[in-house]
Amino acid sequence: MLTRDNTGLIVVDIQGKLAEIVHQSEQLITNTLALIQGAKVLNLPILWLEQNPEKLGPTTPAIAAALVPREPITKYTFDGFGSVEFEDAVKQSGVGRWLVCGIETHICVYQTVSSLVHLGYDVELVCDCVSSRTLANKELAIAKLTANGVGITGVEMCLYELVGDCRSGEFRDILRLIK
Structure with missing residues (x-):
């Protein structure tokens, strides 16, 4: 089970024109916004990656705005671990479990998760917060990751798992994000 004190969120490369052309991009962005907002409500550590932004462009504006004040x-x-800054941030987070979302599932997400x-x-x-240009590539990555011991969740499932109790002070805020 996910717990607030041992879980963080990694957002991988939802940027540039690629974010607009991946499979079900609008749903990906909507779900990812809910996931980020939920992680903020629950005070989870959040790490944010951008792949070669000079060439691919910046993070999608709505997602970047939700991630402020983080950089x-x-x-x-x-693989995010090719960045010493990312590796250090993961280690310094103090958590042992990561929720991961982003694009492309079969490339950057797959390698970082591995x-x-x-x-x-x-x-x-977070399977409804990842995508690739084709559904087949997304499904391939999910199959390979699950075979290697990665858990699969959805935005609603993980947020409710982290809240745990409808009497929690954060429950109503999470409920508003899901509705």
Whole structure:
């Protein structure tokens, strides 16, 4: 089970024109916004990656605005762990479990999640907050990640799991995000 004291969120490369052309991009952005807002309500550590922003463009404006005051961590390798800044941020977060969302599922998300697992972190891929240009590539990545021990969750499932109790002070805020 996810717990607030041991869970963080990693947002991977939802940026530029690519964010507009991935499979079901509007739903991806809507779901990711709810996930980010929920993580903020629950005070989870949030890390934000951008792949080669000079070439691919910045993070989608709505997502970037939701992530403020955090700053993106720039990377040039597909795996976030190619960035020492990202590796340090993961270690300094103090959490052992990560929710991961972003694009593209079969490239940057897959490689970053694989490294997290290799380093001993528990990972849950938020399946309605990831995408690729094709559904087949998204499904391929999810199948391969689950075979390697990655958990699969959805935005609503993970937020309610983290809240845990309808009497929680954050419950109403989470409920508003899901409705």
